[in-house]
Amino acid sequence: MPPAVDNSCYVQFKNVKKSYDQRTLVVVDFTLDIAKGEFVTLLGPSGSGKTTCLMMLAGFEDVSSGEILVEGQPITHIAPYHRNIGMVFQHYALFPHMTVEENLAYPLKVRKLPDTEVKRRVADSLDLVELSNFGKRYPGHLSGGQRQRVALARSLIFEPSIVLMDEPLGALDKNLREQMQFEIKRLHEQLGFTAIYVTHDQTEALTMSDRIAVFDQGVVQQCASPDQLYERPSNAFVADFIGENNHLAGTVLQRNNDYTELQLSDGSRVKALTGDCPEAGAACVLAVRPENLFIASDKVALDNRINATFITQLYVGDFIRYFFQLEDKSEIMIKQLNDHQAPKLSAGAVTSLTWSVNDGLALNLSTT
Template identity: 55%
Template sequence: MTVQSGADVRFDKVQKSYDGETLVVKEFTLDIEKGEFLTMLGPSGSGKTTCLMMLAGFEPATSGEIFLNNEPINNVPPHKRGIGMVFQNYALFPHMTVAENLAFPLQVRGMGKAEQEDKIKRALEMVELPGFGSRRPAQLSGGQQQRVAVARALVFEPQLVLMDEPLGALDKQLREQMQYEIKHIHENLGVTVVYVTHDQSEALTMSDRVAVFNDGVIQQLSTPDALYEAPESSFVAQFIGENNKLHGKVEAINGKTCDVRLADGTLLKAEKVNVGAVGTGTTLSLRPERVEFDDAEGMDNVVTGKIKEMIYLGDHIRIRMNVAGNDEFIVKVRNRGQKRDLSVGQSVQVGWATSDCKALDLFT
């Protein structure tokens, strides 16, 4: 099975309202490149699934235009858009065998029986289920059913595949395995994939780019590493991975850095991302794994914290501390197999580099 090139997709100032008053998607503009794996990520109600449903044709746009390969598709019915779709609940026909489920989209397209059999055979091999064609969905595990759903979306070789929370019903280990398998299928076929999830680890693992949604608007559109390393707001920093938030006022601005005074009087140095003038408030963002525990002395920022809780997680120890009046300050310490003389209630120094501490939000 080969797809020569994926489709390109464009949303142009698309808006969506279900009640004629409240916009759930606001002035949405986005270009998705051919062969790209783009994930729409965000909390429930953020607008990501609505955008996917409009692209699929299951929901009409209130205003704006959607383009597929530079052709407007707002008035094209779903079955004529040539888009593969994978749902969270698999949506397999229970009374049909696996082969019959895969044959259905081929029959709709008027494909001959011999060609159907060839495409079904190749699709089952692609998802590593050869020989499963005669089984019914009830005879398959959840992971096998999801593989069949993926195969059905790809069997007619679409240029674009939409996936709506496709791994949400699977257990953690199987979900992680399927993430890699779907990514490898995408890489091998060159099909364009638009993927919706609220699971940030899925988004980071699978995507070429991630669009982070909140309140019907893209908050940031970046590669996975840029989202994590260079968030543009505290919402993105908080939604992508674990993050420490510290609030304070800008005391000085020095080129690309700034000094921020916290409520308890602690003065910290941070990278200036989005701050106002001296005297305005800001939110500092700091990843727990960037906090130094053993070699704090000599770091740009050094503070004393009190250990409130320690949790052993195998590859690291998650330590919750009180730092600068914040009882929820998290430090992740790598497990190097060394015995650590740490205990709850102990006061210790922690430190971090200016470049790892981002001043993200402006407020007065």
């Protein structure tokens, strides 16, 4: 009797490295277990190695060293077309001379499915992406969002167990991107395939993912759920890359496993949650999200407080960004809802800013 498959390790990257010139690694010792049906996003700036990892899993790039397994079986030496993996690209990769129906039928005919089965699956796929009336059209007669739906349907039509998506929404405008995010999540929940998604858009990653692996220079800095990444980043790079953050330079005064006391460059003493900051006496950085900072008042007085000079504000519709300068000329920003409680400030006004100990994170300065 064959051993049971561990679905928590459905896709495995084990110490995977990739180099194009045998000297410089573009992917450094990548290790990650992906559960069956999970939606995992590889997130990072351009050139950080995330797409290379996707291409190695798809079979379009060789692995320099390490191993990739699916259901416990190595796939490194299996041809791409035998891996049962669907692929969605940013620029659709549809055949312009084929109709939508012909584009969808193509991967099935390559697999030599009977014509009746091809016809059924094409009709079902068009229903799935709500394009039943568009089968006879050519890709050039579709909108960007419609073409991406066809590309998504084509990647799913042969019922792959894994679907890889490389910046699939990068060519769409903001509204279409948001619609397609919802569409992809709907299909993922409905069909239950394992999704590995590549993007440099952190908002997109936070919206769609079960877990996010944050890349920088070929190394995964942190892999965690969206809320964990946002609220407890493991280092200053992740804190800065995921959402907006204020970084204030300081020195560690004392620290334990839970809290760190530090002195900011303007002399203020504050406390924060302990991140990866060094021991007492070393330089560090305090990370505080702008939505967790407040202008101190009789109604708002939290654990930490510093003085700052108001510079200007930026109106962004539903919220306002307020920019301040500290005594050492460093800047700090507050984000507040644009409601009746939004403060009115004059340039040059000196005020106190306040935040909770649990909303600040003391991090190692060297990772910024």
